[in-house]
Every structure is written in structure tokens, then in C-alpha cells.
Amino acid sequence: MTSKIVPVIMAGGKGTRLWPLSRATAAKQFLALTGEETLFQSTLARVADKTVYEAPLVVTNEDFRFLVAEQARARDIALSGIVLEPVARNTAPALAAAARIVADRFGEDTMLFVLPSDHAITMDDNYQAATSAALRAAAKGELVTFGITPLEPATGYGYIELGSQLENGAYAVGRFVEKPNAETAQALIDTGNYYWNSGMFLFSAAAIIAELELYSPDVVTAVDRAVAEATLDADFIRLDRDAFAQAPSISIDYGVMEKTANAAVVPSAIQWSDLGSWDAVWKIGEVDGDGNVVHGNVTVRDTTNSLVISRNAHMAVQGMDGVAVIASEDAVLIGRLDNAQDVGNLVKLLAADRKTASLTETHPTSLRPWGGYTSILNGDRFQVKRLFVHPAKKLSLQKHHHRAEHWICVKGTAEVTIGDQVTILHENQSVYIPQGAVHRLGNPGKILLEMIEIQTGSYLGEDDIVRLVDEFGRT
Numbered sequence: 001m002t003s004k005i006v007p008v009i010m011a012g013g014k015g016t017r018l019w020p021l022s023r024a025t026a027a028k029q030f031l032a033l034t035g036e037e038t039l040f041q042s043t044l045a046r047v048a049d050k051t052v053y054e055a056p057l058v059v060t061n062e063d064f065r066f067l068v069a070e071q072a073r074a075r076d077i078a079l080s081g082i083v084l085e086p087v088a089r090n091t092a093p094a095l096a097a098a099a100r101i102v103a104d105r106f107g108e109d110t111m112l113f114v115l116p117s118d119h120a121i122t123m124d125d126n127y128q129a130a131t132s133a134a135l136r137a138a139a140k141g142e143l144v145t146f147g148i149t150p151l152e153p154a155t156g157y158g159y160i161e162l163g164s165q166l167e168n169g170a171y172a173v174g175r176f177v178e179k180p181n182a183e184t185a186q187a188l189i190d191t192g193n194y195y196w197n198s199g200m201f202l203f204s205a206a207a208i209i210a211e212l213e214l215y216s217p218d219v220v221t222a223v224d225r226a227v228a229e230a231t232l233d234a235d236f237i238r239l240d241r242d243a244f245a246q247a248p249s250i251s252i253d254y255g256v257m258e259k260t261a262n263a264a265v266v267p268s269a270i271q272w273s274d275l276g277s278w279d280a281v282w283k284i285g286e287v288d289g290d291g292n293v294v295h296g297n298v299t300v301r302d303t304t305n306s307l308v309i310s311r312n313a314h315m316a317v318q319g320m321d322g323v324a325v326i327a328s329e330d331a332v333l334i335g336r337l338d339n340a341q342d343v344g345n346l347v348k349l350l351a352a353d354r355k356t357a358s359l360t361e362t363h364p365t366s367l368r369p370w371g372g373y374t375s376i377l378n379g380d381r382f383q384v385k386r387l388f389v390h391p392a393k394k395l396s397l398q399k400h401h402h403r404a405e406h407w408i409c410v411k412g413t414a415e416v417t418i419g420d421q422v423t424i425l426h427e428n429q430s431v432y433i434p435q436g437a438v439h440r441l442g443n444p445g446k447i448l449l450e451m452i453e454i455q456t457g458s459y460l461g462e463d464d465i466v467r468l469v470d471e472f473g474r475t
Contacts, residue, residue: 001106005110017344018033044075055078057082059097097244103205109206110204129169130268133170137167144266147196147268148272152189160265223239278326296311302319308324309326329375383455403458415442415444
């Protein structure tokens with residue numbers, strides 16, 4: 001049993017609305033868009049007070065499991081567990097699984113604070129007041145959501161109507177409104193009785209389970225079996241695939257909140273954004289005297305009210321107004337900020353063409369549990385990568401059927417295993433790994449190891465890896 005709140009962090013979403021920085025395998029919650037911390041790390045930091053909160057429970061998917069673990073470790077934030085969804089089933093099954101795990105571990109009366117991991121929120125007095133009001137309402141059995149005071153007739157958010165006033169600053173939910181057009185959104189705001197739907201919730205495990213059993217029993221049946229038959233793998237809780245796949249794919253709003261008589265909303269003047277488009281990133285950024293927000297290698301001249309971000313190449317922008325110029329390592333987006341909501345259609349166009357589909361799926365920099373790599377140059381039968389390995393971490397013991405590799409140590413100390421031979425490489429030393437040779441790379445030092453890897457061969461895909469031994473369970 002615990003008297004503390006258990007944060008449930010939803011970190012499984014895959015989206016491309018912030019393309020080209022976000023990709024299917026590089027979701028926005030793991031990007032540092034507004035500072036040094038990623039959005040996921042900022043979410044964890046909001047629930048770091050150990051006098052109030054238990055260690056967070058994170059719900060994510062198989063692809064993001066090591067990203068979650070590593071980004072939490074990098075900020076020295078302990079997690080109570082990482083729940084892996086074997087298939088995507090929207091928020092109702094995900095929250096049902098979290099609620100059941102929390103109830104089994106801490107007791108059914110435990111409070112869950114459900115937080116999307118990809119929102120930008122300022123922790124100020126308004127935030128604290130809203131959280132306190134939500135906790136008081138949840139203690140009376142209400143399923144509480146947070147309504148954000150609307151600042152404009154946004155069409156990218158859902159809206160919540162206030163119903164009758166309850167105790168302690170909460171209101172019954174009148175109704176939910178799906179993302180409206182601009183005219184409808186303005187009409188809703190003009191009533192003074194509608195708020196943006198934040199996707200944040202606070203309720204007890206018992207309350208949400210009871211309402212799920214009443215309004216979405218198929219979800220509970222499937223999820224309860226998925227939890228009961230889950231397997232533990234280090235810090236990961238792997239829900240049973242077959243059972244979880246039987247759950248209907250529905251949101252918690254549709255599955256419960258729009259139907260229950262216990263839905264409550266706390267009107268909140270929180271500084272909040274779901275950062276669903278580049279204009280949202282510009283709005284919360286630090287603007288210069290010309291209204292520009294710039295990050296990275298950027299020079300602007302005679303340019304106003306624009307967002308310019310570059311991750312690598314130097315980006316120079318001249319004579320523009322109200323534009324977004326976003327440069328990743330391998331792609332550049334140029335468009336008007338007032339049309340930023342339409343980037344999704346551009347991404348669909350790229351994804352439909354086999355020549356550009358990969359630009360929507362994978363990022364040049366890929367993170368792994370041991371570190372990661374950045375693709376620098378690709379050519380016919382060769383590829384150049386920068387590998388980075390964290391201290392005391394090792395890649396799997398592996399071999400490749402179709403390629404050979406040259407490794408050059410540029411920073412730190414490398415432990416290289418080739419067959420039965422182990423060699424220590426220092427900076428400016430190199431080694432050759434023949435095609436088919438069993439090999440491994442490790443970092444025995446105390447600083448980040450950086451290597452340049454040159455691959456040559458007939459096939460250079462990431463699926464040409466035969467893992468023989470792996471400390472992260474990927475064999």
C-alpha cells in the first residue's frame with residue numbers, strides 16, 4: 001500500500017507531425033525541442049518529488065524500451081517499471097494495464113496521475129493549484145481530466161464543456177468535442193465554457209477499473225489476461241501479446257470518459273502545449289527582437305516571426321516572414337508556420353514514394369541501449385557511420401554475412417573482440433573486421449567512446465546482424 005501518487009507516463013506514441021526531426025522510430029517525446037531535456041525527461045522531472053510521488057510507471061512499446069530506460073538513467077530518475085505494449089491498442093487498453101499493475105502492486109485505492117510524455121508544461125502556481133484540485137476530486141471517486149484555458153481557436157485540440165460545479169474547483173464534464181474547424185472553435189471559446197482537452201488524468205486505480213468494466217468490458221477481459229500472463233525482463237513488463245491483441249483499439253475518452261457519470265474536469269490556466277506542430281514549437285520558444293526562434297547552426301537576416309532549426313549543416317535564412325525551416329541530418333522542411341498543421345499530408349506523400357519512404361521512418365541517428373550511431377555517408381557497397389558507446393557498455397557479440405567493417409577510434413578507449421582475440425584501441429588506432437568474423441565492441445573506459453565505422457560489402461542493411469551473445473536480451 002502507498003499513500004503517494006503513482007505517475008503513469010504514456011510514452012508509446014509514434015508520430016511524424018514534427019518531421020523531419022520526428023520519425024516513426026524517433027518520436028517527438030524523445031527529442032530535445034525546448035531545451036537540453038527531452039519532452040519525456042521533462043515529464044519525468046515534473047513528478048520527481050519523492051514525498052508526493054512513487055517512482056513513475058512508463059507505458060511504451062518494444063521499439064522505445066531502451067530509449068525510455070536510457071533517458072531516465074541519464075537524468076538519474078528511477079522508474080517503478082516499463083510496461084511494453086506488444087501491439088498498439090490506443091489509450092484505453094494501455095491505461096487498463098497500468099491501472100491493474102498499480103492496483104496489484106500498491107493497492108486499488110492508489111491514485112494514478114496519467115501524463116502524456118510529449119507535452120510542454122510549465123510547473124508554476126497554476127499547475128500546482130490544478131493538480132491539488134484534481135487530487136481532491138479524484139479522492140471522491142471522480143475520473144478527473146485537466147481542461148486548459150484556451151488561448152486561441154485552435155483546431156488541433158479537442159474541447160471539453162464545463163457542466164455543473166462540483167466541490168473543490170472541479171466541474172462535471174458537459175461533453176467532449178472532437179477537433180473542430182476554426183469557426184466552431186471560435187464559437188466554443190466565445191461561450192467561455194469550453195477548455196482544451198489536455199489528455200492528462202487523475203483517478204484511483206479502483207475508479208478507472210470499475211468504469212472500464214462497466215463501459216469497456218472487452219478491454220478489461222483482454223488486458224487482465226495480458227497482465228496475468230506478462231513476463232518480466234529486467235525492468236521491462238512484457239504484456240502477453242495474444243491476450244493484449246484481443247483488446248479493442250479505443251481511446252480512454254471514447255471507451256470511458258464520454259460515457260461515465262463520474263467524469264470531472266478541472267479548469268486549468270496551465271502553460272501547456274502538446275507541441276503537435278512546428279507553429280506550437282515556435283509559440284513556446286524564446287523569441288529574439290524580430291520574433292524569430294532559432295536553434296543550432298543558424299544565421300537569419302531580414303527575417304521575422306520564423307522558426308529555424310538546424311541539427312547539422314549551417315542554415316542561412318534571408319528575407320522571410322512566418323516560415324518554418326527545419327533541417328535534420330538528411331532532410332529539410334520549408335513551409336509557412338500558419339500551415340504547419342498540414343505537415344502530416346506532406347509526410348504521407350513522402351511515405352508513399354519508395355525513394356523517400358525511409359525519410360519518414362528512420363532517423364540518421366539511431367539510439368541503442370549501449371549508445372547509438374549516426375549514418376554519415378551512404379554509397380554503392382559502402383557506408384560510413386559514427387558509433388558512440390556509453391562507459392561500461394558493450395554491443396552484442398555478432399557477425400555479418402555480407403559485409404566487412406573498419407573501425408577507427410576517435411575518442412576514448414575501445415575493447416575490440418575478433419574471434420578469440422581481444423584488443424584495446426586508443427585514439428587514432430584502427431582495426432579491420434573481416435566478413436563473417438565473430439566480433440564485439442565495448443567501452444571499458446569512463447568517458448564516451450566514439451568510433452568511425454566504415455562498412456563495405458554487397459548488403460549493408462541492419463538486419464544482417466547475427467547476435468550470438470547480448471546483455472540486452474536481443475539474441
